[in-house]
Amino acid sequence: MNHPYVSLFRELCARWVNRGRSLAASAGAQSRRLVRATLHGMRHPTRRGILLALAALPLFVLAYTLALVPFTPRLGDIRKARVDRPALILSSDGKVLAEFKPVNREWVTLDQISPHVVDALIATEDHRFYQHHGIDLQRVAGAALHTFTSSRQGGSTITQQLARNLYPDEIGRAPTLTRKLKEAITALKIESVYSKDQILETYLNTVPFLYNAYGVEMAARTYFGKPAAKLNVLESATLVGMLKANSAYNPVLNPDRALERRNTVLQQMVKFGKLPPGAYAWLMRQPLNVNFEPQAEAVGSAPHFSAQLRRWLTAWADRNGYNIYSDGLVVRTTIDSRLQAMATQAVAWQTGQLQSIANGAWNTRTGCWPGNALFQSFIRQTAEYRSARDTGLSDQATIRKLAMDASFVDGLCHSKTQIQAGFVAMDPRNGDIKAWVGSPDFHDEPFDHVQQARRQPGSTFKAFVYGAAFADGAQPGDTIVDRNVAIPLKGNAVWKPTDAEPPTGRPMSLRDALAFSRNRVTAQLMQREGPAKVAALARAMGVRESPLDPVPSLALGTSPVTLREMVSAYCTIADRGAYVEPRMVTSIEDRDGNVLADFPAARPEQALPAGAALKLVDAMRDVVDRGTGSDIRTRFGIHADVAGKTGTTQDSTDSWFILIHPQLVAGAWVGFDDARVTLRNDYWGEGAHSALPVVGAFYDMALRARVIDAHEQLAPGRVTPRAPRAHKRHHFLFWNF
Incomplete structure (x- = not known):
């Protein structure tokens, strides 16, 4: 072209x-x-x-x-910073469950802080505090001069230090020009928003000390066992002296350094007229007189529930432009404070009983001794073992050396053999979580055995196998021969389920097989229904987070799940096959009572046909009337219309029991964090004797206190069974609800 x-x-x-x-x-x-x-x-x-x-x-x-x-904090954010209005978490009956504070701090006003603290702070950190507007130009010039002469000196005012404390991420701590400029800009903003007294109050309430103590009030309690208002001049000087370097001037671990630093603060107070000169000679010779007691952070009555809720609420607040620490949100939850107290008491009571059994089975003469191969494996997992091996000691030499350390052995044995438990109760009609106990003691074990722990559910999973069969038209009276079975698996493997009792060779009804938890009959039923169908039903009914391996042994609960999922799925059984997503929160309000968000109960999803659910309920009644869960009737004397299922995994590693009532479904898991540790007793390791008493004691209290109705029926027309004569009636001692 x-x-x-x-x-x-x-x-x-x-x-x-x-x-x-x-x-x-x-x-x-x-x-x-x-x-x-x-x-x-x-x-x-x-x-x-x-x-x-x-x-x-x-x-x-x-x-x-x-x-x-x-790139520095906005004025609106700075105004909020000194307002300590943590989110308030309330139970459904209006009781305070928790406050969501960012740190372990008790905010106090300036007039609740000893004036000696203020005098020591100003004299030591910023003696021209009342003369500048956030930046002390004389001090900056002096610091710059010292820097040029290779002798670095701090030039930050109290306001600049407050800026760093409030916004460590935005400002940073690197010794750069950018950081100093950001700090200065933020300090000027702070001075434009706060009065001098407000700056002092905010600083003294936000400055960090050691041992999880934030603010002068918690520091005063931690180091001197008194409130900040009662600190004397020596104690005030000690705490202010720590601000330069907490660890270096820690009066607990470094008393000599702390004493020297305290006297330096006293000298500064004399220098700037905050202390009479004649007083210093006597004060400097006085001891520190530390009364050290770390302050445990208040965890509330439902700490594991609150921990889960904090994560959820933080995400909600971020999406909607709120701060859970300063906006004064009021969160109304589904927890019933009475049921929560009952659950906590029931868990503590039963785990205390079981712990005495565990202590007898695991001590330095039985389980926790160096000749035990399992205990040797515990030793090999410790940092002390690794450190000893790094020095060149052989494996056996290290084992012998550590075994001679009685405190090491006792500590390791204690940590490995602590009974753990999880308990959760839900309302099957709307999915409301009414009680949640993640461990016997939150301080000792913050790990949550309701939501975080995945354990094999054992025979409690059989409910899904029988539910699938009833959905396909089977009847509780249908029979399967109780016989030995060999089920082929992939790779030429064969699965041969067993029971404690030998096979009878006679037909057994599905009702009896479920009531007495027969593995051989359940395995044959699983073959008939198919693992994939059973797994799909379990997911539809509530086991929606844990993966389920669709293999024949799934019938006996070989896939680990959470207690929360299992109780949610049993709620589906109680609610005639309708799954309702569990609910933690009903509404969120601002501090003036205005509703910011409502959270109605989720819409039910029909996971199991209603007719099949009613058949399953009827069969599970026999578990507590005459089967593996009969202690509910005989030991705890519960007459209400309830149904349930026990569960015990191989070697009694995991013990389960879940009980359903028209208004409340509750389940418990009991075991050890290390699955290799057991009670070493088949009787006490069974779900009927370890997990069931937690649930039984809980329902006993709930029914006696009339928190739930003893006359409610799981199905219309059911005659409430008369409890058999109790051969050993359980008396749960202290009801205060």
Whole structure:
């Protein structure tokens, strides 16, 4: 194509390319000349060049400072910073369950802080505090002079330190110009928003001390066993002295350094007129008189539930522009404070009983001794073992050395053999979580055995196998021969389930097989229904987070699940096959009572046909009437219309029991964190004797207190069974609800 316009276009393009090359070459030459000139100017400075450079420097700093302003905290955020209004978590009956504080702090007003603290702080950290507006230019100049003379000195005011304490991420702590400018900008903003007294109050309430103590109030309680208002001048000087370096001047671990630093603070107080000169000579000779007691953070009555809720609420607040620590949110939860107290008491009672059994089975003469191969494996997992091996000791030499350390052995044995438990109760009608206990003691074991722990559910999983069969038209009276079975698996493997009792060779009804938890019959039923169908039903009914391996042994609960999932799924059984997603929160309000968000109960999803659910309930009644869960009737004397299922895994590693009532479904898991540890007693390891008493005691209290109705029926027309004569009636001792 040889069109004249095309030729013209090509010529213009060629000219622009040549022009660009020429300009680039010219620019390159000018840049090189500029660089050479700059270098020449630096090697041979002129007076004019020096003056221009000095004049440009402030302008550069000013421009850079203005550019940093958008990257510092906003005035609105600074106004909120000194308002300690943590989210308030309430039970469904209006009781306080928890407050969501960012740290272990008790905010106190300035008039609740000893004036000696304020005097010591100002004298030591910022004696011109009342004369500047956030930045002490005299101190900055002095610090700069010392820096140029290779003797670094801090120039930060109390306000600048407060800026760092409040916004460590936005400002940072690196010794850079950027950090100092951000700190100065934020300090000026703070001074524009707060009065001097407010700055002091905020500083003293937010400054961190050691041992999880934040603010002067918690520090006063931690180190001197008294409130901040009652600190004397010596105690005040000690705490203020720690601000320079908490660890270095820790009065507990470094008393000599702390004493020296305290006396330095006293000298500063004398220097700036905060202390009479004659008092120093006597004060400096006084001991620290530390009364050390770390302050445990208040965890509330439902700590594991609150921990789960905090994560959920934080995400909600972030999405909706709220702060859970300062906006004063009021969160109304589904927890019933009475049921929560009953659950906590039941868990503590039963785990205390079981712990005495565990202590007898695991002590330095039986389980916890170096000759036990399992205990040796515990030793090999410790940091002490690894440190000893790093020195060149052999495995056996290390084992022998550590075994001679009685405190090490006792501590290791204690940590490995503590009975753990989880308990959760839900309302099957709306999914409301009414009680949640994640461990016997939150301080000792914050790990949550309701939501975080995945354990094999054992025979409690059989409910899904029988539910699938009833959905396919089977009846509780249908029979399967109780016989030995061998079920082929992939790779030429064979699964042969067993029971404690030998096979009878006779037909057994599905009702009896479920009541007495027969594995052989359940395995045959699983073959008939298919693992995939059973797994799908379990997911539909509530086991929605844990993966389920669709293999034949799934019938006996070989796939680990959470207690929360299992109780939710049993709620589906109680609610005639309708799954309702568990609910933790009903509403969120602001501090003035205005509703910010409502959370109605989820819409039910029919996971199991209602007819099949009623058959399953009827069969599970027999578990507590005459089967493996009969202690509910005989030991705890519960007459209400309830149904349930026990569960015990191989070697009694995991013990389960779940009980359903029309208004409440509750389940418990009992075991050890290390699955290799057991009670070493088949009787006490069974779910009927370890997990069931937790649930039984809980329902006993709930029914006696009339929190739930003893006359409610799981199905219409059911006659409430008369409890058999109790051969050993359980008496749960202290009801205070």
